[in-house]
Every structure is written in structure tokens, then in C-alpha cells.
Amino acid sequence: MVARAYARWAPVYDLVFGATFARGRGASVAAAERIGGRILEVGVGTGISLPSYAPGNRICGIDISEPMLRRAQERVIAQRLAHVDLLAVMDAQRLAFPDGYFNVVVAQYVITAVPDPEATLDEFARVTAAGGEIILVNHIGAERGPRRLFERCFSPLARRLGWRPEFSWARLQRWVDGAPGIAVIERVPMPPLGQFSLIRFGKAAARDAAAAAAAVAVGTPVAGAGAIAAGAGTMAPDC
Numbered sequence: 285m286v287a288r289a290y291a292r293w294a295p296v297y298d299l300v301f302g303a304t305f306a307r308g309r310g311a312s313v314a315a316a317e318r319i320g321g322r323i324l325e326v327g328v329g330t331g332i333s334l335p336s337y338a339p340g341n342r343i344c345g346i347d348i349s350e351p352m353l354r355r356a357q358e359r360v361i362a363q364r365l366a367h368v369d370l371l372a373v374m375d376a377q378r379l380a381f382p383d384g385y386f387n388v389v390v391a392q393y394v395i396t397a398v399p400d401p402e403a404t405l406d407e408f409a410r411v412t413a414a415g416g417e418i419i420l421v422n423h424i425g426a427e428r429g430p431r432r433l434f435e436r437c438f439s440p441l442a443r444r445l446g447w448r449p450e451f452s453w454a455r456l457q458r459w460v461d462g463a464p465g466i467a468v469i470e471r472v473p474m475p476p477l478g479q480f481s482l483i484r485f486g487k488a489a490a491r492d493a494a495a496a497a498a499a500v501a502v503g504t505p506v507a508g509a510g511a512i513a514a515g516a517g518t519m520a521p522d523c
């Protein structure tokens with residue numbers, strides 16, 4: 285259903301959603317580049333962010349919608365984006381990459397469009413290298429007040445795009461709480477009107493993850509367990 289919806293949106297997507305989501309995209313690309321290296325952009329769509337990555341990174345983009353990806357491919361060719369190694373039709377819930385393959389996984393306006401966000405986040409965590417980051421930018425539903433009421437009313441229209449306006453921060457927090465070696469680094473409100481958030485999750489460096497696992501095994505807390513190591517794994521020349 286989502287793939288069908290985006291097949292219809294593909295020809296006009298940049299016109300309708302280009303500017304509205306631009307600040308969030310820019311912020312997530314800037315955050316990804318602070319780590320750099322091998323970057324996976326999930327739900328890359330028309331590839332609207334691809335020109336923003338510095339050429340020193342190696343980018344792979346995947347999307348469930350072939351018509352959206354075709355636009356991305358046209359952009360890569362027209363703008364000679366040599367840092368884009370791969371564009372592939374793929375389901376975010378079943379990524380065909382080995383464990384720890386990417387330094388950064390970026391998902392802009394995607395996590396509420398997939399049928400199973402938690403399984404998708406598990407996949408993101410699996411393909412992220414120790415010391416790497418998962419960077420989301422997404423609408424996060426209000427927990428109370430007039431915005432919550434508005435979002436409930438807007439829900440039927442949003443669902444046609446595969447979105448869930450009521451998707452709450454509590455749901456992401458529950459996922460992190462159950463995800464070994466993953467911690468929230470930051471959550472920053474994004475325009476328009478702050479109802480979007482930039483969210484950075486870090487995957488503990490191998491040393492910290494081992495300490496955390498050992499602590500769980502003996503039932504004692506470990507200082508620094510779940511802390512985020514700076515930097516990332518080795519960069520490889522291609523996807």
C-alpha cells in the first residue's frame with residue numbers, strides 16, 4: 285500500500301515535500317557527516333538529500349518504491365554524484381547488508397511509514413557498526429494538548445501516505461530500553477512548529493557493549509555502559 289502511494293507521489297514529491305522537510309533533512313545530513321564514512325539512507329525516496337553529503341562519504345540509498353528511486357537515479361546521473369555507490373529497491377525491515385556494515389544509518393521521514401517500526405529499528409541497529417549512529421528525523425506525535433487533537437483529526441489523510449501522526453516518543457523510548465548497546469544521544473525539535481524531531485541513537489563501541497553484556501550476566505550495573513563512543517569504524521571504498 286505504501287509503495288503504491290509513493291508511486292503516485294513520485295512525480296510531484298519534491299515540489300510538495302521538498303521545502304517543508306528541508307531543515308530536518310539538512311540537520312540529519314550534518315549529524316551523519318559528523319561520523320562520516322559508509323552511510324545508509326533508508327527511504328531515500330527521490331534522493332533529495334543525496335547532493336548534500338560531502339563527496340568523501342560513501343552513500344547507499346534504499347527504498348521500497350521503485351518510481352521514487354528512479355527519480356533518485358536521475359538525480360545521481362544529472363548531478364554526477366560519484367559518492368553514491370548504490371540505489372536499490374529494498375524493504376527497510378529486511379536489509380540485505382551484513383551486520384555492522386554502515387557507520388551511520390539515516391532515515392528521514394520514514395520510521396512511521398513502515399508497518400513495523402520496532403523491527404525496522406532492530407534492522408538499523410544490526411547494520412550499524414559499533415561506535416556508529418542511527419539518525420532519524422520524523423514527526424513525533426504530541427502526547428497532550430491541542431496538537432494531539434489536531435493530529436487525531438489529520439490521521440486519516442496522513443495514513444494515505446503510510447504515516448502515523450499519533451506515533452509517540454514513548455514508543456521509541458521503549459525500543460531503546462530493550463535494544464542492547466543502543467542509547468539516545470539527543471532529541472532536537474525541528475521545524476515546522478517543532479512537531480518534528482531529529483533523533484540520534486548511538487551504538488556502543490564493541491568494548492562498552494561487551495562490558496554491558498557482562499554486567500547483565502552478573503546482574504550488576506557497569507559505569508559507562510550504554511555510553512556512546514565518538515568516531516566510527518573503518519571506512520570502506522564502496523557499498
Ligand SMILES: C[S@@+](CC[C@H](N)C(=O)[O-])C[C@H]1O[C@@H](n2cnc3c(N)ncnc32)[C@H](O)[C@@H]1O
Nearest residue numbers: 290327328329347348349352375376392393397
Ligand atoms: C515521506 S518519504 C521520505 C523520502 C525522503 N527520505 C525525504 O526526506 O523526502 C518516505 C519514503 O520511505 C519509503 N518507504 C516507505 N516504507 C518503506 C519500507 N518499508 N522500506 C523502504 N522504504 C520505505 C517511501 O517509499 C518513501 O520514499
